[in-house]
Amino acid sequence: MVWLTGLSLVVAMSMIIGLLAIVFLNGVVTFWPRQLDLVEMTGGDSLLGVAVREEAYSASPGKRIEIESRVASGELPADVMTEDGRLVRRLYMVGNKEVLPQPFRWVDIADIASIEHPVDATLYERMAWGAWIGKPEAVLLVQQKRVPVQGEGEGPALEGTTQTRWGERRFERDQLEFAPDEDGTVLVRERVFAAEGTGEARRLFNELHPEAAKRRAVIEHIKKHDIGRVNLGLEQARLRQREAELRRDDIIVRERARLDRALEAHERGRLSEARLAAARERFDRRRAELDAAVEAAQAERERTDALLDAEYKEILVEIATIEEYDDQYRVLIRDVTTGNFAPLAQTRPDEPLRISQVVRAITGNDLTFGQRVGVYFSRWWEFVSEDPREANTEGGVFPVIFGTVMMTILLSIAVVPLGVIAALYLREYAKQGAVTSVVRIAVNNLAGVPSIVYGVFGLGFFCYTVGRYIDAGPTNPWSPGMWFIGLGGTVVVVVGAILSQMFSKPVPGKALKLRHKLLGWSTFALWFGSVALVVTLVATTPFFKGFFRAGLPTATFGTKGILWSSLTLALLTLPVVIVATEEAISAVPRSLREASFGCGASKWQTIRRIVLPRAAPGIMTGMILAMARGAGEVAPLMLVGAVKLAPELPFEPHFPFFHLERSFMHLGFHIYDLGFQSPDSEAARPFVWTTTLLLILIVALLNLTAIAFRARLRRRFVSGAF
């Protein structure tokens, strides 16, 4: 038996360790800069790329026989085939999406004539279109400028040399204008070869690249923040105008009803002509007032629009200025297979790449170990601090980490108080009996409900019911009269509940009477009814029109969002917290409670000062479990909030800071998206591992923080100093 139990423990442990090891190993190697192979093939073809992995496959019989014979004759080494006669092939990451048919390419080992590792082979990570692998040939300064024609009827000099910062350099020009203007100049596009030859080009590229990257960052910042601010202003102005219109429509409806009543009364002869005229006059006056308000809002909006438009144009000019400057600096990198150079854009194959389009250049064959480590960590840093690019297969996952952490924190903020209060009631206040047992069993079983069910509930209840209510108010409001009757009824029920509760309290030390039992049940029923009535009243109030009506039909809260996700997961993890808290509370020694009561403390004082602090570590355990479960949950999030690519973070560094209505990115969902929804699964594969590793690390980190905090709490109860 000892062997059996030990064995199963070993099996379980090795599975867990194996899982972690696989994730860790695969995740850790992704960013290590690898060698670039220049592969010459027997067919004369060649490629430059990074070897990804090898596999054996069943080739066509013809090919197989041919290769077998070549192996037999000793022309090829034996390791191009496996023992069972399958061919070995190797996958190369070759990048260069604009010019190559596939960014990944399988090569038969048998077809490889030679492999070299040229020192100047470089992998360029680009802002768009993925990696470009090639050799830098030149750094160019490209400019459009007017130059004088050389003589009457002739064009300008199309080749020559010119003085640059780096000395005398060769240039080439394309003539763009053929008729010279009055001062004898024509427009040309000039390419100055600031550096030529691989070594020179690499050196100059490295010199120019930091500046270029800074310019790119500046432009990005302007686009994101300044243009974002303008757009926000425009949107707010639109909303203000819409609000004025909605308000007018609301009031006009009420006023018209009032006028109609007056008219009817007049017809019945119960309202004098003069009073009717007054009513008419009031209506017209109100309408004129409201129309004026709407017009004012409209004028205001036009004014803001004009202002913001001007600002927008200024920003565009600013961007254009930087871009024009930036546009000069180009780098010519040639693809080994096709001989094409890296283009500015796929649609402009004749223009070389801007230096600023390169994120990082990695000379995979020419790095010392220290440099490799440097590149490795800089890639990690980019991964955790940058936004994603290229359908999430490049760049970083900062918004994803942020979304995950924020969601987890929100979830704890929601679930801990709720769970603790529920557990306190169950353990400390509720009379222990059949009802509490049933509730306890129900809570425990909630933990077993499949998480997608919570997702469906969250979508239906939080997003579509509560969210829409917040956006647009009740869908079927009662008339004010009805509603006030309901309010009166509710007050009666609540008062009844309070009274019933007061009288149902048994006198301690005296026997429980039937009266108390009946009153206890009625208290329960009345409180239940009160809650139901209050909810109904809130849901049908004619006085609430929604906070975000002006934005409709675009939903604000009535759709996926981080708040709803957190609440859904809070619900999902509630049983964990309740169970843990109940256990912690019941583990508080009876003697401590008695001592507290003996000192004259009330029940609440005892709970607050003795029970809760003492149970805090246990409650923390519940929170840790809830966080761990919530942070890793994916299925419900797909319904209530996680998205593939969130345009904005749910937090902004200016008022009102938190945008809980926004959808967010989540590591778990990100893994799913990368692994199964990515258009380029080969490229996404390493990111799946790193993201998984990151998810594990973040969950571990969150837990460790909580555990450290709990350990501090615990120390108090053992002995020694605080």
Place this chain on the structure above:
Amino acid sequence: MTSSASATGPTRSTIGAAARGSDRAHTVDSMNESGGFTVIEAIRNGQPFKPAVHESLAQESPIVSVRDFSLYYSDVKALFNIDMGVPRGKVTALIGPSGCGKSTLLRSINRLNDLIAGVRVEGDIFIDENPVYAPNVDVIELRKRMGMVFQKSNPFPMSIFENVVYALRIDGERRRGVLEEACEKALRGAAIWDEVKDRLSESGLSLSGGQQQRLCIARAIAADPEVLLMDEPCSALDPIATLRIEELIGEISQKYTVLIVTHNMQQAARVSDYTAFMYLGRLVEYGRTSDIFQTPTLPETEQYVTGRFG
């Protein structure tokens, strides 16, 4: 159910139960002709009997008066028509074999038994003239008039200072000066000030067992209670710590009325002025400690205090 005593309230002259008994049809005298344990037999057979309450008690004025008090744990009766007064400013010991209801009686006085579901009482208890079990009694106020020390020391998981001032804190006292003064006074009163005065901010759990118990005593007297209830306060302590506590009880009794439950005959003899002997939920004999230990009226009491029965 309402006893006649609770209707009229106790009177100073009737500290014992001597005045009662007339409404009992068959009271059994303490000793029958054969010299056997008639009271014990009566108790075992469920017959009424008259507890032996000494005359000496009549001279004392009671601060706590228990009047025809019975207590049930659900359906099990744990206390049977107890009648006794606890003399003001004296130390009174409750002795009796384990399970006889000493703790139950003690905890009935500050209504700590309310916390246990299914507890039901008959009769009443009075603190001075105030009923403890009247329907509109503020239990919290009541408990504030009494301090309680438990068998196992149970300091709160807080600093020593916070432990002592707990009762004041829950009363809403915030002034640091007042709290510090009360803390020092209570700690001095519990003869532990010199040991802990430099480490008031350390956890109360960092003290030794005996120190913890004295800390609990300090906590119990911090709010200046009228009565100090002690439930076997030394039974978990080593002899030296026990001795210190016993000395302490002697000092405390100059200011407070003490009702102490003890298992230890010598301890009862050493610390108390009066002793009540209980058996199976009944008060059996009650009198001056010297009388109970030297010249008890009932042979059962004699047997018990000399350790030959119980």
